[in-house]
Amino acid sequence: MSDTMLEVRGLNAWYGESHILHGVDFDVKPGEVVTLLGRNGAGKTTTMKSIMGLVGNRTGSVKFNGTETIGLRSDRIAHLGIAICPEERGIFASLNVTENLMLPPVIAPGGLSVAEIHELFPNLKERATSQGTKLSGGEQQMLAIGRILRTGAKLLLLDEPTEGLAPVIVQQIGRTIRAIKERGFTVLLVEQNFRFAATVADRHYVVDHGVVIDMIPNAELEQNMDKLHDYLGV
Amino acid sequence: MLFGYNLSPILAQSVLGMVNGAFYALLSLGLAIIFGLLNIINFAHGALYMLGAVVSYLLLHFLGIGYWPALVLAPLIVGAFGVLLERTMINRLYKLDHLYGLLLTFGVALILEGIVRNSIGSSGVTYSVPEALRGATRLGFMIMPTYRLWVVVASFVICITTWLILEKTPIGATLRAATENAALVQSFGVNVPRLITLTYGAGVGLAGLAGVMAAPVYSVNPNMGSDVIIVVFAVVVIGGMGSILGSILTGFGLGLLEGLTKSIYPEASGVVVFVLMIVVLLTRPAGLFGKAA
Numbered sequence: 001m002s003d004t005m006l007e008v009r010g011l012n013a014w015y016g017e018s019h020i021l022h023g024v025d026f027d028v029k030p031g032e033v034v035t036l037l038g039r040n041g042a043g044k045t046t047t048m049k050s051i052m053g054l055v056g057n058r059t060g061s062v063k064f065n066g067t068e069t070i071g072l073r074s075d076r077i078a079h080l081g082i083a084i085c086p087e088e089r090g091i092f093a094s095l096n097v098t099e100n101l102m103l104p105p106v107i108a109p110g111g112l113s114v115a116e117i118h119e120l121f122p123n124l125k126e127r128a129t130s131q132g133t134k135l136s137g138g139e140q141q142m143l144a145i146g147r148i149l150r151t152g153a154k155l156l157l158l159d160e161p162t163e164g165l166a167p168v169i170v171q172q173i174g175r176t177i178r179a180i181k182e183r184g185f186t187v188l189l190v191e192q193n194f195r196f197a198a199t200v201a202d203r204h205y206v207v208d209h210g211v212v213i214d215m216i217p218n219a220e221l222e223q224n225m226d227k228l229h230d231y232l233g234v
Numbered sequence: 235m236l237f238g239y240n241l242s243p244i245l246a247q248s249v250l251g252m253v254n255g256a257f258y259a260l261l262s263l264g265l266a267i268i269f270g271l272l273n274i275i276n277f278a279h280g281a282l283y284m285l286g287a288v289v290s291y292l293l294l295h296f297l298g299i300g301y302w303p304a305l306v307l308a309p310l311i312v313g314a315f316g317v318l319l320e321r322t323m324i325n326r327l328y329k330l331d332h333l334y335g336l337l338l339t340f341g342v343a344l345i346l347e348g349i350v351r352n353s354i355g356s357s358g359v360t361y362s363v364p365e366a367l368r369g370a371t372r373l374g375f376m377i378m379p380t381y382r383l384w385v386v387v388a389s390f391v392i393c394i395t396t397w398l399i400l401e402k403t404p405i406g407a408t409l410r411a412a413t414e415n416a417a418l419v420q421s422f423g424v425n426v427p428r429l430i431t432l433t434y435g436a437g438v439g440l441a442g443l444a445g446v447m448a449a450p451v452y453s454v455n456p457n458m459g460s461d462v463i464i465v466v467f468a469v470v471v472i473g474g475m476g477s478i479l480g481s482i483l484t485g486f487g488l489g490l491l492e493g494l495t496k497s498i499y500p501e502a503s504g505v506v507v508f509v510l511m512i513v514v515l516l517t518r519p520a521g522l523f524g525k526a527a
């Protein structure tokens with residue numbers, strides 16, 4: 001296997017007429033947790049969706065373990081071993097918690113068992129028969145993460161998993177990300193909250209106006225604080 | 235006696251109304267499933283129901299294949315035709331307005347009816363009741379033709395089974411999820427285009443099945459679909475577009491209501507469904523079982 005798991009080169013994406021990504025370049029190595037940081041509307045979600053095949057109009061190159069995915073349908077991309085936890089969480093109202101959890105088909109061995117997912121997120125076990133969208137925001141986020149841990153996908157795309165959540169739940173999600181990294185999963189994480197990102201990530205890419213403008217290793221975050229504040233406008 | 239009416243003929247008429255209700259339920263169920271996932275109002279549904287009846291007639295007369303095998307074969311043939319239709323034509327319309335799907339399927343309905351009219355004539359042919367279901371069955375309050383009793387019971391069982399599959403199985407959960415957000419379900423690795431094709435085939439197969447069951451009740455003729463489909467669309471509107479359980483209950487309920495009207499005020503039995511539709515549209519536009527958008 002090559003040294004990079006995900007190799008994104010010159011990625012362009014459009015929603016209808018609007019050109020959103022203008023040549024995004026970055027890499028993710030196996031076992032890494034890498035974040036995409038950037039202001040609102042920078043194109044982080046669009047990058048995630050483009051990797052997953054959820055943006056119809058995209059060009060450039062996205063290689064996963066050496067396989068070019070830019071022309072593939074999203075279900076084919078999923079079978080290569082990528083899974084997404086979308087920004088809006090995407091919990092299904094007409095499915096209960098267990099059905100939501102079991103929905104994504106297992107595409108490869110190596111995923112977590114339901115028991116292991118329940119161990120990470122005990123709430124999901126307690127609320128197994130509740131309607132998916134009756135859960136609290138935090139529980140829905142756990143469900144959205146939990147269901148892609150089952151599938152055996154090796155690269156997980158987590159789009160702002162901590163958005164709008166209480167600090168204890170943010171901590172729980174942080175522990176989860178570190179735990180799945182331990183298990184050998186690779187994570188591409190979109191975060192607004194770089195203080196949180198710093199507790200889980202190996203490297204950070206800064207996205208602005210549809211391009212990657214910088215890369216900062218987590219170890220060098222402190223030295224680059226001023227620059228980062230500048231980029232993110234915080 | 236109640237309010238000067240003898241109850242037992244009323245009850246008998248209502249139960250007979252359930253025979254129509256059984257077909258309404260089977261047809262509106264298929265329409266609801268198709269509309270839910272494909273967002274297409276399948277105007278060809280009536281014609282495909284007619285095709286089910288015609289296919290079972292052809293199977294009998296050219297191949298000597300009787301009712302019971304036809305009950306399986308005709309829905310499969312109609313379903314396969316549906317799969318072909320979806321793969322070659324309907325799937326080009328998903329990105330367009332609802333109206334295009336409606337126009338296309340309406341056109342398909344006209345073509346099918348034309349072909350059948352040319353081949354078996356417009357007056358139709360008869361299909362006799364299978365041996366085992368001839369005669370009548372005593373129900374206590376009435377004597378009912380055994381075949382009609384079979385239609386009500388079989389269709390009820392099929393409807394409930396379909397509903398259970400949708401509500402209680404993994405494939406049903408996948409279908410419900412895809413109805414809500416097909417793109418996300420596909421990104422989990424589900425082959426949604428194939429799911430859509432098979433769903434259309436299954437919904438249309440249900441219409442074919444209804445057609446086989448209808449063959450011995452009504453004459454097999456090119457108009458049998460358009461006769462029933464207008465009422466079925468009213469059923470779908472009353473029940474609530476896309477609601478599965480709603481379409482089953484409303485189908486049987488409206489058959490009952492029609493039967494009841496027939497015995498109390500026969501002149502109104504042809505319009506009662508549409509009067510109810512107007513009332514429902516005015517008071518609950520999303521339908522009795524539908525969720526307001």
Ligand SMILES: Nc1ncnc2c1ncn2[C@@H]1O[C@H](COP(=O)(O)OP(=O)(O)OP(=O)(O)O)[C@@H](O)[C@H]1O
Pocket residue numbers: 015018020038039040041042043044045046047087192
């Ligand atoms: N479905 C869409 N149709 C048209 N434009 C869109 C669509 N989704 C996003 N955009 C636009 O694309 C740009 C990038 O959006 P994107 O969601 O990728 O940003 P983001 O970096 O994830 O922002 P946030 O931090 O707010 O989630 C924005 O200008 C947004 O308005």
Ligand SMILES: [Mg+2]
Pocket residue numbers: 044045046087159
């Ligand atoms: Mg976003």
